[in-house]
Amino acid sequence: MEFLQVKNLSFEYPKRPKKALNNISFSVKKGEFVLLYGASGCGKTTLLQTLMPQIAPGGHLSGSITFNGKDISSSDVGDIGFVSQQPDGQIVTDRVWSELAFGPENLGIKPNITKRRIAEISNYFGMQDWFYKCTYELSGGQKQMLNLASVMVTQPKLLLLDEPTGQLDPVAASEFISTLRKINSQFGVTVVLSEHRIEDIFPYADKILVMENGELLFDGTPENACIKLKNYNIFTGFPASAKIWKELDVRQPCPVSVKDGKNFLENICIEKDTINTDNPNMYLQSDDTENTSAVQIKNIWFRYGKEDKDILKNTSLNVKHGEIFTLFGGNACGKSTLLNIISGLSRPYKGKIKILGKNILSYKNNSLYQGCISLLPQNPKAVFTADTVKSELCGHSELSEEIAKQLEIEDLLDRHPFDLSGGELQKCALARLILSNPQILLLDEPTKGMDEFYKNKLGEYLRNLKSKGKTIIIVSHDIEFAAKYSDRCAMLFNGEISEPEDPHTFFSENYFYTTAASRISREIFKNTILCEEVAELCKEILGRQI
Amino acid sequence: MKAYEQTNPIISSVHFLFLMLTVMFTSNPIISLTALTGAILFNIVAGQARVLKSDYKFFLLIFILVTLSNPLFSPVGNTVLIKVFAITVTLESLAYGASTALMLISVMLWCRILCLTLAGDRIIYLFKGHMPKLALIISMSLHYIPMMKREWKHISDTQKTLGNYCLSNTKGKIRLYLSCFSTLISCSLENAAQTVKSMEARGYGSAARTSCSEYPFRFSDTLLLIVYVILFSSVTAAACMGCIGFVFYPELEGVKTAGSPTYTAIAYLCFGLMSLLPFLTELKELVQWNFCRSKI
Numbered sequence: 127m128e129f130l131q132v133k134n135l136s137f138e139y140p141k142r143p144k145k146a147l148n149n150i151s152f153s154v155k156k157g158e159f160v161l162l163y164g165a166s167g168c169g170k171t172t173l174l175q176t177l178m179p180q181i182a183p184g185g186h187l188s189g190s191i192t193f194n195g196k197d198i199s200s201s202d203v204g205d206i207g208f209v210s211q212q213p214d215g216q217i218v219t220d221r222v223w224s225e226l227a228f229g230p231e232n233l234g235i236k237p238n239i240t241k242r243r244i245a246e247i248s249n250y251f252g253m254q255d256w257f258y259k260c261t262y263e264l265s266g267g268q269k270q271m272l273n274l275a276s277v278m279v280t281q282p283k284l285l286l287l288d289e290p291t292g293q294l295d296p297v298a299a300s301e302f303i304s305t306l307r308k309i310n311s312q313f314g315v316t317v318v319l320s321e322h323r324i325e326d327i328f329p330y331a332d333k334i335l336v337m338e339n340g341e342l343l344f345d346g347t348p349e350n351a352c353i354k355l356k357n358y359n360i361f362t363g364f365p366a367s368a369k370i371w372k373e374l375d376v377r378q379p380c381p382v383s384v385k386d387g388k389n390f391l392e393n394i395c396i397e398k399d400t401i402n403t404d405n406p407n408m409y410l411q412s413d414d415t416e417n418t419s420a421v422q423i424k425n426i427w428f429r430y431g432k433e434d435k436d437i438l439k440n441t442s443l444n445v446k447h448g449e450i451f452t453l454f455g456g457n458a459c460g461k462s463t464l465l466n467i468i469s470g471l472s473r474p475y476k477g478k479i480k481i482l483g484k485n486i487l488s489y490k491n492n493s494l495y496q497g498c499i500s501l502l503p504q505n506p507k508a509v510f511t512a513d514t515v516k517s518e519l520c521g522h523s524e525l526s527e528e529i530a531k532q533l534e535i536e537d538l539l540d541r542h543p544f545d546l547s548g549g550e551l552q553k554c555a556l557a558r559l560i561l562s563n564p565q566i567l568l569l570d571e572p573t574k575g576m577d578e579f580y581k582n583k584l585g586e587y588l589r590n591l592k593s594k595g596k597t598i599i600i601v602s603h604d605i606e607f608a609a610k611y612s613d614r615c616a617m618l619f620n621g622e623i624s625e626p627e628d629p630h631t632f633f634s635e636n637y638f639y640t641t642a643a644s645r646i647s648r649e650i651f652k653n654t655i656l657c658e659e660v661a662e663l664c665k666e667i668l669g670r671q672i
Numbered sequence: 673m674k675a676y677e678q679t680n681p682i683i684s685s686v687h688f689l690f691l692m693l694t695v696m697f698t699s700n701p702i703i704s705l706t707a708l709t710g711a712i713l714f715n716i717v718a719g720q721a722r723v724l725k726s727d728y729k730f731f732l733l734i735f736i737l738v739t740l741s742n743p744l745f746s747p748v749g750n751t752v753l754i755k756v757f758a759i760t761v762t763l764e765s766l767a768y769g770a771s772t773a774l775m776l777i778s779v780m781l782w783c784r785i786l787c788l789t790l791a792g793d794r795i796i797y798l799f800k801g802h803m804p805k806l807a808l809i810i811s812m813s814l815h816y817i818p819m820m821k822r823e824w825k826h827i828s829d830t831q832k833t834l835g836n837y838c839l840s841n842t843k844g845k846i847r848l849y850l851s852c853f854s855t856l857i858s859c860s861l862e863n864a865a866q867t868v869k870s871m872e873a874r875g876y877g878s879a880a881r882t883s884c885s886e887y888p889f890r891f892s893d894t895l896l897l898i899v900y901v902i903l904f905s906s907v908t909a910a911a912c913m914g915c916i917g918f919v920f921y922p923e924l925e926g927v928k929t930a931g932s933p934t935y936t937a938i939a940y941l942c943f944g945l946m947s948l949l950p951f952l953t954e955l956k957e958l959v960q961w962n963f964c965r966s967k968i
Contacts, residue, residue: 180872203875215866218874220814224796227884228871234879241884262818277874471829495835507859508823508830511851544858562835 128153128192129316130177130284135189137169137176146172146185148340154318154333159310161327162320164337165360166547166577170320173337174286177318178206193284204233207277211289211575213269217261222253225261225272229280243279251275251305265457267298271305278309285309287319292548292575295457295603296323303327322577325365325642329383336360352380363578366642366657373661374668387646391660395650395667418483420566420597421445421468426477428460428467437463438474439621445566450588450598451626452608454639455618461601462504464618465568468599469501470494482565500564504571506555510543515554518543519561529557533587548575553584566597573604585611609633609641609655630655675957676718676950680893681794683900687950688786690904694943695778698911700918701771702927703943704778710947711781717954718788731780735773742769750923768920785950800883807883812867816860823859828852896949903946910939 130153137147146169154160164170176182177191179199191198193206210216219225226247230240248257251271256264264272270290277285287306291299307330310317321327328334334351336344338360344351352368355361361372367387371380374394381390421443428438437460445451455461466472467479470486479486481498489498503509512518516539519526530536533553538546543554552572559567573581581604588598588611602608608615609629616626617639633640633655634648644655647663654660676684695707715724742765749764790798799807831837831852838844910916914930916939929936 178873180875181869203878208870208873210866210870212863212866214819215863216870217815218867218871219808219811221811224811228876229874231882231884232871232875232878234882237882237884240882244884260818261815262822273870280874466829469833471832491840492835492838495833499833501830501833503826503830505826507862508827508855509834511831511855544862558834 129156129158129194130154130318131190131192132177133190133192135173135176135191136187137172137183138186139172139183140185144340146340147176150189150337150342152335152342152345154316156316157310157314158316158332159307159330160316160318160333160335161324161331162318162335162337163324163360163363164320164343165579166549168337169340170337171288174208174288174318174320177284177286178208181208204229204280205282206284206286207280207282209270209273209277209285209287209290211292213266213273213293216273217269220260220262222257222259222261222264222272223248226276226279229276233280243281247275247279265298267294267301267457270294270298270302274302274305282315284316285318287317289320289322289575292322296605297456299323300326322363322575324363328365328368329386348382349380352382359579362582367646369657370643370646370661370664373657374664376668384642384645387642388649391647391650391664394664418447419444419480420447420482421599422478422480422483423468424478424480426467426474426479428463428472428474436621438467441477441618441621441623443616443623443626445597445599447597448592448595449613450592450600450611452600452602452612452615452629453618453623454602454605454608454615459618460621461618462570465501465570465599465601468566469499469568471501495562495564497563497565499566499568500559500562501568502552502555502559502570502572504574506551507544509555509558513542515539515541515543515546518554518558526557526561529560532590533557534583549577549580549584552576553580556584556587560591564596566599567591569598569600569602571602571604572600573602573607581607605633605639606641609644675953676714676789679789679896679953680887680889681790681797682889683893683896684786684789685798686897687900687946688782690900691782691947692779694904694907694911694946695775698916698918699771699775700916701767701774702918702940703916704771704774706940706944707947708774708778708781710944710951711778711785713948713951714785714954715781717951717958718785720788731777734777734780735770738773738776739766739769742766742772748921764920764922764924767924771918771920794887797887804881804883819863820856820860824852824856827855827859831855899949900946903942906942907939907946910935910942915939916943 132153133151135147135150136145138145150173162170162173172183176187177193177198179201180203193201217225218228223244226244227240230243235243248254251274253272253275256268261269261272270293274290285306290306291302294302303326306317306319309315319327328348331348334344334346334348335342336351336355338358343358343360344354346354352361352364352371355364356368356372361369365382365384365387367381367384367390370387371378371390376394378390378393381387422445423441423443425440425442426438427436427440429436441464443464453461453464463472467474468481470489481489481494486494510518515535519530519539530539533556535550535553535557538550538554543551546554552574556569556572572584576584585607592598592613600608600612612629614626615629615632617624627635630653633644634653636644641655643657643660647654647660651660651663654663691707695704712724715721743761744759746765746768747760747762749762751763752760753763753766754761796807796811799810828848831848832839837848839848907916910931913935914928915936917928917930919925919928927936
């Protein structure tokens with residue numbers, strides 16, 4: 127008997143023309159790890175929410191869902207756990223321990239049992255050090271871990287997770303995912319996880335469900351997913367090794383992990399010693415002798431309070447005119463602080479900053495923000511104060527229609543900004559920034575929570591802006607995006623910025639902090655950081671071998 | 673502040689209540705001074721000496737202001753010191769003002785101690801047994817307020833960089849803050865909707881809520897409670913018998929005892945013990961720790 131069975135499930139939100147879910151059928155066995163994949167707005171969240179009766183959205187539902195042999199509406203509370211994307215919104219109470227106790231208290235479990243369960247769970251999740259902390263003091267990764275733990279406390283049999291790592295940095299995300307895998311393998315808890323970043327989780331899933339426009343496109347193993355879907359748009363988000371495999375079109379099973387990808391490449395390029403493996407892209411660097419600095423930071427020091435630690439120590443940075451510059455760094459290393467300093471919101475206590483050749487202090491009133499600098503904040507909702515996207519944009523200039531067209535947000539203009547998905551919101555906020563025609567754009571985590579399709583659109587748009595002479599500074603965790611679109615990268619660590627380098631040098635020299643394509647191909651090729659580059663070189667080699 | 677933090681929150685609140693009732697209803701400067709001494713000593717032993725030192729100017733100011741302002745309102749008393757315009761300043765009203773100021777400062781210091789000992793989850797514990805919903809609401813607001821503060825900073829920073837508003841005049845600033853406020857409200861409503869979902873998903877309202885209290889009622893707590901009740905009732909009894917009065921008007925007489933002076937002495941002693949107990953428990957812990965460490 128199947129553990130979770132969904133039959134002909136359709137769902138319609140009231141007053142919306144299209145069905146959100148259309149005739150979906152699948153089944154999940156006990157203890158399976160299921161990955162739900164699909165572009166933004168394809169109905170993943172709706173599907174996950176309908177699987178949990180307590181939070182099922184209101185609307186017209188048809189079809190049947192059986193859980194553990196019974197109809198899902200008669201399942202016990204606590205049998206199904208749900209973790210969503212927003213770390214903050216899910217937390218109810220002010221302390222870590224009381225948050226953990228919240229679920230069992232709701233279910234009327236006796237205090238001594240609750241206490242033991244809390245003790246167990248905080249040991250398992252390694253939460254002893256922050257057990258008494260206030261929940262608002264936690265980092266994003268800790269918050270999501272707490273959300274997972276406080277769901278696990280009621281010992282659910284099925285875990286539903288809706289893009290749980292969407293707001294986390296890669297390190298915290300992989301920690302979260304590995305905890306999830308541990309729970310799945312050690313306790314046999316069935317997991318249904320929806321995710322945009324699937325590079326690391328893909329090979330471990332027992333089953334992949336792929337959705338498109340409210341319909342189930344695919345249901346099967348990871349390997350089969352690669353074979354079946356290789357000609358679909360959705361394939362752009364698949365793991366790097368699968369993408370390389372697709373480009374090469376050889377008769378070999380599809381590799382889905384970095385490890386498999388490495389073996390696959392070595393099998394193909396047998397004669398690797400005899401060929402020149404230097405990537406030609408390396409010599410395609412633009413000559414930059416003519417460029418002057420757009421942003422020049424010289425030996426700045428910064429800390430928040432008199433007694434606090436220095437966040438930036440003697441930091442210097444030069445960002446040239448008309449380049450896309452990406453700054454990496456761990457959580458809370460001061461990346462966002464640096465953006466605040468460049469945008470004049472915080473002032474360093476030592477050092478000099480020049481914006482477009484002029485000292486930042488000489489920009490009086492609003493002149494820095496009018497045609498000079500714009501900042502896209504981490505939470506783009508902060509940009510919007512009006513009821514619709516249109517009134518936010520049109521209040522400012524006649525350019526708005528043209529910009530809306532370029533960013534493809536014309537359909538979104540009449541919606542409330544808070545109803546948009548992450549990617550859509552990001553684009554609308556960007557449109558608002560560009561209206562003030564800034565020379566320098568500062569973007570704080572612009573690809574957070576975006577799917578691959580949206581990312582590529584955004585990347586193309588940024589390139590377009592660059593060609594118009596704008597300077598773009600990105601602070602990000604998204605290695606793949608930076609490798610593809612940025613001109614130079616640098617790393618901020620311990621208050622200092624490393625020497626900026628072009629992405630090929632930067633990523634091929636890094637071992638941990640690099641793209642999947644580079645990890646796969648580094649022993650065979652030099653300086654390949656993108657799937658396309660690897661595939662191209664392989665094709666060349668294959669051509670010669672024949 | 674280790675030992676006092678370990679006492680049950682109910683005990684610390686009861687103690688606080690007893691102390692404040694006595695201080696406020698007797699309006700006796702000796703009582704106020706005793707309470708003040710207890711508070712200062714506790715603050716010092718609890719490692720708050722630095723805060724106290726930086727705040728003493730503020731307390732001094734309060735003392736002077738309250739003392740001097742009393743003659744403005746009550747020109748009663750026999751010993752006239754000075755006459756300024758229509759205001760008669762008497763020794764008695766000055767003394768009464770000083771006494772009130774002492775009372776005020778000691779209440780403030782004790783409130784601070786209560787805040788220190790009843791931080792965050794300890795205050796919730798007080799309500800958990802009988803008013804679980806109220807406890808949850810307090811806990812949720814304690815989570816929400818810092819979150820909204822952070823959100824506010826984020827929104828206002830962002831709006832500043834958008835350059836919509838002229839920040840050099842007040843009108844522009846007000847406009848900026850108004851629109852930030854509306855965004856903040858939308859954001860927090862969004863968040864609240866999320867929280868509701870999360871609460872329902874975790875079974876809120878599906879069964880009778882239990883409460884898993886973090887603070888056990890120990891034997892020492894019971895003992896402490898009994899001691900406090902005895903001390904407080906003897907002080908109250910003495911006060912009712914008029915043993916711990918203090919006469920300001922019409923002439924400053926000072927300590928007045930209606931009954932036998934033994935009662936008065938006992939009452940003052942009891943109150944002194946009540947205000948010094950937290951300090952003594954803390955001190956005992958400190959000595960014990962140092963003693964143990966010297967043996968290790």
